Amino acid sequence: MNAELILFIVFALLALFASVMMVTRKNPVLSAVFLILNFFALAGLYLLLNAQFIAVVQIIVYAGAIMVLFLFVLMLLNQRSEEKILNGKKNLKIFAIIVSALVVFQLAYIIFYSKPSAGLAPELQKSVQAGTVEQIGHQLYTNYVLPFEAAGFLLLAATVGALILAKKKFE
Amino acid sequence: MNNIPIEYYLILSALMFAVGITGVLIRRNAIVVFMSIELMLNSANLSLVTFSSYLGNSIGQIFVFFVMTVAAAEAAVGLAIIIAIFRNKLNVNIDEINIFKW
Amino acid sequence: MSIMEIVVITLIKIVAILSVFLLSVAYSVYFERKIASWAQNRVGPNRVGWNGLLQPFADVFKLLLKEDIVPEASNKPLHTLAPFIALLVAFSTYAVIPFGPEVELFGYKINLVVADVNIGILYVLAFTSIAVYGITFAGWSSGSKYSLLGGIRSSAQMISYEVSMGFSVGGVILLAESLSPVKIVEAQHGWMWNAIIQPIGFITFLVSSFAETNRLPFDLPEAEPELVGGYHTEYSSMKFAGFFLAEYANMIISSALITTLYLGGWQNPLVDIFHIQGGWAVAMQVGAFMIKIALLLFFFIWVRWSLPRFRYDQLMNLGWKVMFPLALLNIIWVAVLIMVFKI
Numbered sequence: 001m002n003a004e005l006i007l008f009i010v011f012a013l014l015a016l017f018a019s020v021m022m023v024t025r026k027n028p029v030l031s032a033v034f035l036i037l038n039f040f041a042l043a044g045l046y047l048l049l050n051a052q053f054i055a056v057v058q059i060i061v062y063a064g065a066i067m068v069l070f071l072f073v074l075m076l077l078n079q080r081s082e083e084k085i086l087n088g089k090k091n092l093k094i095f096a097i098i099v100s101a102l103v104v105f106q107l108a109y110i111i112f113y114s115k116p117s118a119g120l121a122p123e124l125q126k127s128v129q130a131g132t133v134e135q136i137g138h139q140l141y142t143n144y145v146l147p148f149e150a151a152g153f154l155l156l157a158a159t160v161g162a163l164i165l166a167k168k169k170f171e
Numbered sequence: 172m173n174n175i176p177i178e179y180y181l182i183l184s185a186l187m188f189a190v191g192i193t194g195v196l197i198r199r200n201a202i203v204v205f206m207s208i209e210l211m212l213n214s215a216n217l218s219l220v221t222f223s224s225y226l227g228n229s230i231g232q233i234f235v236f237f238v239m240t241v242a243a244a245e246a247a248v249g250l251a252i253i254i255a256i257f258r259n260k261l262n263v264n265i266d267e268i269n270i271f272k273w
Numbered sequence: 274m275s276i277m278e279i280v281v282i283t284l285i286k287i288v289a290i291l292s293v294f295l296l297s298v299a300y301s302v303y304f305e306r307k308i309a310s311w312a313q314n315r316v317g318p319n320r321v322g323w324n325g326l327l328q329p330f331a332d333v334f335k336l337l338l339k340e341d342i343v344p345e346a347s348n349k350p351l352h353t354l355a356p357f358i359a360l361l362v363a364f365s366t367y368a369v370i371p372f373g374p375e376v377e378l379f380g381y382k383i384n385l386v387v388a389d390v391n392i393g394i395l396y397v398l399a400f401t402s403i404a405v406y407g408i409t410f411a412g413w414s415s416g417s418k419y420s421l422l423g424g425i426r427s428s429a430q431m432i433s434y435e436v437s438m439g440f441s442v443g444g445v446i447l448l449a450e451s452l453s454p455v456k457i458v459e460a461q462h463g464w465m466w467n468a469i470i471q472p473i474g475f476i477t478f479l480v481s482s483f484a485e486t487n488r489l490p491f492d493l494p495e496a497e498p499e500l501v502g503g504y505h506t507e508y509s510s511m512k513f514a515g516f517f518l519a520e521y522a523n524m525i526i527s528s529a530l531i532t533t534l535y536l537g538g539w540q541n542p543l544v545d546i547f548h549i550q551g552g553w554a555v556a557m558q559v560g561a562f563m564i565k566i567a568l569l570l571f572f573f574i575w576v577r578w579s580l581p582r583f584r585y586d587q588l589m590n591l592g593w594k595v596m597f598p599l600a601l602l603n604i605i606w607v608a609v610l611i612m613v614f615k616i
Contacts, residue, residue: 045183073253122227130224132391165254165255
């Protein structure tokens with residue numbers, strides 16, 4: 001056992017625990033709290049993967065902006081919690097479990113069948129290099145400048161759309 | 172980094188994705204369904220970052236950056252839609268939001 | 274240096290900074306009360322110790338001895354967690370702020386910063402962006418309408434001002450060409466302070482940090498005439514003290530951040546003018562850092578006792594229609610400076 005593996009296990013268990021709790025909480029605000037915890041665990045995993053920029057952006061954008069928006073809306077609507085998560089629909093529960101089990105099985109099959117670690121020779125140096133702000137910034141403003149601008153337009157459109165939607169009453 | 176096989180991260184990502192799917196299927200609160208979708212996006216992000224890091228190539232991380240942009244835009248518009256629906260129906264239960272089915 | 278030595282030196286730095294920081298948090302409460310009484314032409318705390326200098330300790334003991342009341346309608350785990358989040362966020366930001374240049378002590382080269390992180394500014398922004406959770410969780414978990422309103426207000430307010438805060442930092446990063454606070458301070462050598470080069474960014478950052486620390490004129494989350502106590506209405510005893518200390522810790526952090534980003538950090542022009550070398554230079558530089566922080570703290574308190582509180586719509590208008598465009602303008606200004614005047 002080395003420190004890295006222990007850290008991985010801690011963060012992975014935290015992420016899984018938080019995601020399961022997120023789905024099973026009756027109160028939507030508590031769901032949001034556990035989703036935030038999940039995002040923090042993910043940021044820790046990104047740091048383990050040497051993706052420092054993505055780790056920080058994960059916290060700034062997901063935990064610091066998107067989830068605050070969710071919490072804001074949840075607190076503004078201030079609903080009662082659902083009495084029962086499943087609303088008595090037993091078939092749906094069985095269906096959901098079958099579907100997700102199938103997805104896990106399928107993904108696990110692909111992962112183990114294709115043996116991704118076989119031809120892989122990860123180099124620490126290159127991996128650290130790939131995650132730096134310099135590298136990502138350079139790539140974004142040279143090779144990916146068009147998608148970058150498109151993302152900017154997308155955000156502008158989303159801002160305008162959200163304003164219009166939230167301002168007018170539904171006819 | 173060499174100590175952890177890449178499969179661990181991928182399996183974790185798959186498990187989180189499955190939890191997200193379960194959330195979308197069993198929850199009736201539109202906002203929680205929305206959060207489950209965010210969880211699925213994040214699990215996909217995890218595999219992208221994993222591959223990017225193990226291949227020593229930043230393309231995956233740039234993709235994650237764009238996914239985050241889209242997620243932010245989606246959250247803004249989606250929550251605005253949910254607020255608009257709530258104003259109209261005083262409810263965000265997706266079983267009762269069936270105004271297209273007259 | 275071996276790993277052991279690095280660990281020991283870092284631990285010493287953490288302990289030293291933490292003790293100075295805690296003491297200054299306690300005394301900033303005292304100074305707030307003294308300056309308030311000065312502004313209102315009264316005496317202020319003067320009973321405990323000489324001129325009331327032991328007042329902060331008396332306050333802490335009083336709060337420690339009080340009963341910790343948890344409301345029946347509250348969500349207990351979150352109610353307990355909220356003040357700890359507030360404190361944790363307030364205290365961890367300090368790790369990346371440099372308070373002096375590199376010095377040689379007992380044969381070791383020591384950088385006077387706990388952690389020289391190459392993405393330090395992003396780290397600070399990440400922590401300020403999660404600072405909102407302390408208040409939001411406190412507001413929601415108390416199960417009281419006043420607290421809830423305070424929490425809702427704070428989440429909207431902090432998200433709005435974070436935008437202009439981030440964009441103002443953009444100008445600083447453009448000039449320093451680095452995200453590391455150590456490099457940013459080094460780039461402001463002499464009189465090349467960012468507050469002088471980019472005054473608009475300085476002002477937007479200053480206003481945003483008032484909003485982020487929930488200080489008056491932006492203290493709508495706790496506006497006492499409207500919301501009783503806002504997000505901490507239902508808090509008592511040490512948990513209340515947690516929020517109280519976090520507010521002052523945030524003020525000190527904000528002052529340190531403004532100093533680092535815009536007022537030259539530990540740079541002291543006098544050192545160059547009089548060609549001071551060695552230990553005295555370092556002492557003067559660290560002293561300059563402390564004095565800048567103290568002046569900014571005074572400014573924070575002074576503003577609190579001089580300005581009335583904004584209305585909520587005014588706050589949002591100011592954030593999105595004034596501060597945000599100004600911050601964008603500042604980035605263009607810095608870009609022009611770099612491209613045309615080759616600073």
